[in-house]
Amino acid sequence: MSHPYVTVEVRGDHRAVGRAVGEAAREQIAAAVDFYSGALRTLADLSFAEAELAVRPYIERARQVTPQIVAELEGTAEGSGTTLWQIAVLTCGEELTCVGDPAQHCTTLAICGDGQAVVGHNEDWYAGDVDANVLLRATLPDGTTFVSMTAAGYLPATGISSWGIAGGANTLFSDDVRVGVPNLVLRRWALEARTLEAVHERCCHPLRARGSNHLSADRDGRILNVETSGTAHADLRLSSSDGTVWYAHTNRYLAPELAAHEVSTSVNSVRRLDRARELLGELALPGADFVAVAGGVLRDHATAPDSICGHPDPHLPAEEREMTCASQVWDLIGGRMHVCAGPPCESEYAVVSV
Structure with a gap:
């Protein structure tokens, strides 16, 4: 549907x-x-x-x-x-x-090389939001245009901009949360960043409230992944100058230096990450269409019920059910977003230009 x-x-x-x-x-x-x-x-x-x-x-x-x-x-x-x-x-x-240990949240991936630069993201959140998405194309006075899909009432946190940058995010669960700038505010600010270096600076702002994972790429084929906790961060950088490169992230810390801050024990997150890595290793090869590869990964159900394409658990109370509320694939070379509301297995991606 x-x-x-x-x-x-x-x-x-x-x-x-x-x-x-x-x-x-x-x-x-x-x-x-x-x-x-x-x-x-x-x-x-x-x-x-x-x-x-x-x-x-x-x-x-x-x-x-x-x-x-x-x-x-x-x-x-x-x-x-x-x-x-x-x-x-x-x-x-x-x-x-997000202060306990929930079952799941988002899956994000990036693939660069072979003249392509693609970022994909499944927005997993509470199922009550699935029919309330907003597809927003906004142009600000400084000339920045960004395109994003997010649930109504929330700040856009993921998307693609006219500066040739796209990014997704994954909730992380650390032991050093505090009163500070909300993660959504920093993510919205990062959508306007003109460089990956500016994305890094905004996501790592010292007054941030909590941790998150921030996976971004630019049209030059660079991938930046930043894990944050409330007080620490760790970076990973990849470049297509080294050939085809890819990266995936879900909702557990991967950087060894942040392991001490981890409070999640989510098996769901581990299974989604393992499956995304398996698929990207098989499919993200020179000559492949990376937009199609990303969409295929985001539609995957092989590890159900802990699947990348998420569906609500009917056994949970309605307010606790989570699912993929929106799916986005950003083509940085073409300046386009492929997007659908709800699980991507249920809809075709529409294409929106920046």
């Missing part, structure tokens, strides 16, 4: 971008607030009102570092008829709910 999504194209400053999303996805944002009003007690042992209070120091820290991104949140609230703090609860979803 295919899943609906809202398409938004906007040119303007950050507040205008947020307002356009809020106006176009007003119904979906209201549904997201309603979902979390019921689900947060299970997911975070908080009422929604308690969560609105809990996120305030995070947003104030974000305002210190990225006031323009907070203006985007304010625009979304204005456009959707909600409050900043309701939108902030969605923005701080990782900070509020």
